[in-house]
Amino acid sequence: MKVKVKFFAALKEVFGVEEREVELGKGASIKDLLDTLCDSPRCRQSVFDDSGKLKMRIQIMKNRLPIQSFDGISTRLEEGDVISIIPPMFAG
Amino acid sequence: MLKGGYWGKILWVDLSSKKISEATFDEAFARKYLGGVGLATRIVSEHVTRNTNPLGPGNVLVFATGPYQAANIASAGRCSCAARAPLSGYWGEANAGGHIGPELKRAGFDAVVITGRAASPVYLWINDGKAEIRDASSLWGLDAVETTAALKESVDAKAAVSCIGPGGENLVRFACIANDNHGYFGRGGMGAVMGSKNLKALVIRGTLKPPIADEGKLREVYKEILARAKDAPFTKDNAEHGQASAVVPREENGLLPMKNFAMDTWTEGAAKIGTPYFTEELQIKRWPCPACIMGCHRRITNPKYFPADTGGPEFETLGMIGSNLLIDDLGAIVRANEMANRYTIDTIDLGGVLGWAFECYEHGLITKEDTDGIALEWGSGDALIKMTEKIARREGIGNLFAEGLRACVDHIPGTQLYAQESLGQTVGAHDPRAFWGQTITTIASTRGGCHLHGFAEAFDLGALLPEIGITEGTDRFDVAKKGYAGAIYQDIQQFWNSLTWCFFYFFSGVTLADQVNMLNAITGWDVTPAEAQKMGERIVCMQQVFNLNMGMVPEKENVMQERFTKPHKEGGAAGKVPPWQAILQEYWETKDWAKGVPSKAKLAELGLDKLEDKKALSAAVARDYKKD
């Protein structure tokens, strides 16, 4: 199945694109998606902490809804889903 | 004896009697109240009573520096300003960038206190240990850009100029003060306090070298911190993209105010006012506060938008007069921001009042008959520009809007839902439903609605304080520790605003331990991070006691705005509402404030036990320093 990923702010530069499509196996989760996306140490460090957990500060939305409303990082993906990944922003 | 960071001198100016004197303070006083907002809190608490009219001669307007202004370090181009707020009637304070802080320090003073009311317009000229009240009749009516230019030309081109335009002169209750047309003491109506005193401007020039306890140590500590901060991803990102880069991501995660916080998403609109469009269209250049290595402030260079002699709109402005009003016309936002800067009115409250007005108009509660024919329709840049003018001039319905949100709701009863305020002051462009860490600053800030008086959104985003035991944040939608973080981040923010220092550096990896190390090198002290937190806690506690003395009832005031008690249906914060009562309870317990009232034990612990009794407080303060 194919899902679309949108990167925001500094993550655009880290991942080198604003958005991209990713091919994943049926039943894949957001964690699987992130593992696929993080194909370099720099990408990985921007999303996961040293113990391999998703950094709390990263905000992820599935089809514009917070993944906390589903199963968090274990949320299952479906064909055509749009995933947004946002780094911390501190403007105020 | 004060070894560094302070002169131990406060310039005291009574505009009624034209008497200029000096007050002095010692090391124990400095270590207790620190400087900046802490020092200002102490002074205002002593001199303002419940009977003091915020716009009367009895109000006390304080501009205060901290120990950092003694040192030439990045982030120290800041200053605090405080008084009883004309907008709320409670504690009023603002912190801003500009030359005023460093120049005041170099002029030989830690703070300047202004009381009374001049018989006719004046400005205050402070220069190397001397001060003079001068006639400003010819400047009255000029906007901030014109005033600054005239004073720089006639007095000293290198002087710092902090002034008001027509908004301050006309006592708009959310008038701000412009610092060199670059930074603004925005919140609480400090510009109206200046206007009420017939004080058009402060012009300050200093060439004295403030004492530093251990210059060598400071340079050693600072060199390492600076190198680290320069290398931090946030520094590079903030320098390159500025605050407007937060608009699009915050529309996505649900933080951005949209249609007076009633709308869920506004994707196309956000793209038209945020970066990269913002940067390209306005041909943006960096415009840092003095000595800043980041420079999140922006200068517009595209001639199409000239004259743009003040800074470009920042995130709060883009949020409050842009997305909050569904205005995606960047040119209209730039124009209104420029007008607000020149007229000196706060863009956050401008957006809050107009959000209320646009919603009233939508529901037929305000009509064209009330507005001199102007349609207050969502998305109308024309209405924004015309209303900015009317508010600053107090023309027509602008006269009502200039009184702030509470007066507006009094005027049209039953419209509280449309007024996103606390203590009468508009909340910032940070929807607390999207980051529950913002709950306390939204409902229980001592200066009223605010996004910064304890920016615990940082706790949700993993900007932590391990030195005082905060080693882990909690998810933005997890209630755990949100009240605790609300309390501690509030303390730390007041510590920062007393140094005074730009809090953006915290996100560039400058830790609380770093700040304390610099403070100790400047002052010769041995402050620990735990003491720094206590210093901040003392300041917040004094502000709370000030508010209680002014008649505030915390249980009545510290209540979540009705709009934020219902969830968004869509968007990045859909379905989420912070359990604010539980968060508030944890906040009060952390503070040891039963229902918002500090316990006797807490007051004693903070050395504020005389605060319960206003008369005793005055007596206690009077002992701390003497006036000539």
Ligand code: SF4
């Ligand atoms: S980061 Fe921005 S607000 Fe802070 S000192 Fe620098 S320019 Fe001023």
